[in-house]
Amino acid sequence: MENQNTKVPKRIASALINSLKGGVVPRIGLPYITVGRKNEIAALLRDAEIVEEGGASFRFIVGRYGSGKSFLLQTIRNHMMDRGFVVVDADLSPERRLQGTHGQGLATYRELLRNMSTKTRPEGGALMLILDRWISSVQAQTLQETGLTPDNPAFLPEVESRIMDVARRVNVLVHGFDFARLLSLYYQAYITQNEELKAKVLKWFRGEYTTKKEAKEELGVPIIITDDDWYEYLKIFAWFLKEAGYKGLMIMLDELVNLYKIPNPISRQYNYEKILTMYNDCLQGKAQYIGILMSGTPQCLEDRRRGIYSYEALRSRLAEGHFSKDGAQDLMAPVIRLNPLTPEEMLVLAGRLSDIHSQLYGYESRMCDEDLADFIRIEYGRVGADSHITPREIIRDFIGILDILYQKPELSLQDLLGSEDFHFAGPDAEGSEDGSGDDLSEGGKDFAEFTL
Secondary structure, eight states: OOEEEOOOOOHHHHHHHHHHHTTTTSOOOGGOOOSSOOOHHHHHHHHHHHHHTTEEEEEEOOTTTTTTTHHHHHHHHHHHHHHTOOEEEEEEEETBBBBOOOSHHHHHHHHHTTTTTTTTBBOOHHHHHHHHHHHHHHHHHHHHHOOOOOTSHHHHHHHHHHHHHHHHHHHEEESSHHHHHHHHHHHHHHHHTTTTHHHHHHHHTTOOOOHHHHHHHHHHHHHOOOOOHHHHHHHHHHHHHHHTTTTOOOEEOOOOOHTTTTOOOOHHHHHHHHHHHHHHHHHSSOOOOOEEEEEEOOHHHHOTTTTTGGGGHHHHSSSSSSBBTBBBBEEEEEEEEOOOOOOOHHHHHHHHHHHHHHHHHHHOOOOHHHHHHHHHHHTTTTTTTHHHHHHHHHHHHHHHHHHHHHOOOTHHHHHHHHHHTTTOOOOHHHHTTTOOOOTTTTTGGGGGGGGO
């Protein structure tokens, strides 16, 4: 097995180990632990090229609980930021949907804007940075193209003319007039260094005004972003971001299962109708410079009673063709189904985690290739591994072992694996509740033949 000696900064190593041990996907450091998914990543990055050229894309990522859906989303998120895209992401929940009678759609929009990220601001909250960078770039372009210096009386009018030109082009989009007015207000606040006005404009862009009266009193704009039209504003943002020098906007929505769990069938259908609108916009050319990724379990997609396929207009668009099957998946289709990671891929991942753990805590790893192989063999040899074992479980088990061996150096891996007191992490409660189990479902049956 390839030895991974890459030096990982302690801050990133700590985030990786602690996140994975807690069963959540790290926001940073993913390239250090990414294995497999090469074909899926390549397919999604091809979508990025379409978006960059003024098109749009829409994909579903489908896999069982713990199979790596969120990991793939975060990996693509990092790739997109590196390529110059702005990324917004959110997990759906009972309080955050696509549509709702109590502002659940607007809550999703607010979460997306809160998590707006760029390469230089990957942790989120990048909206003000983006707007300031746009104005600065217009100023620099004006200086370069006209030769006017900032102390020249003609400089500011020329910059303002260019800013207004962008605002005028935004006008042609639905709700573009109001968006353009807010851009103009932000520019005025930027030039006059009016931090209070800047904060109010940012508050409007983030959808935090609750009444039109409040927005009119503070900004003179008699309109606010609502539960019904928040998606239209994301389309405007995508167009504006391209004007501001970015490649486009990538929207990522995880935990689609929370739409599947909506008890009221009419509310569920409204949410599926919103998905249909977004899907049609992307495929019919009604949206530009925008990509949308949604992820969920097979059940929340395929269940004909409550899932997305219960909405016939979506089922007919998303159902797989007759020739798609395991080993011959169409990665250009709207739905990407995550295949199980192989035991060999999990072996590579275990090796990387062992190296990162030893770097983080400053000890010499005693874990050899044969130890790693023994651990993987035992994991895949568990009862039910052929249908329920997941990367999340294996990773948690392995980090737990690394923690114990670090704290008890007198023990060996064989001591732990052979102990009657050692218990593997159980299946995710959420996954077992609906019987969806998790990924790696095909690994167990070929396990007896697995060797280094």
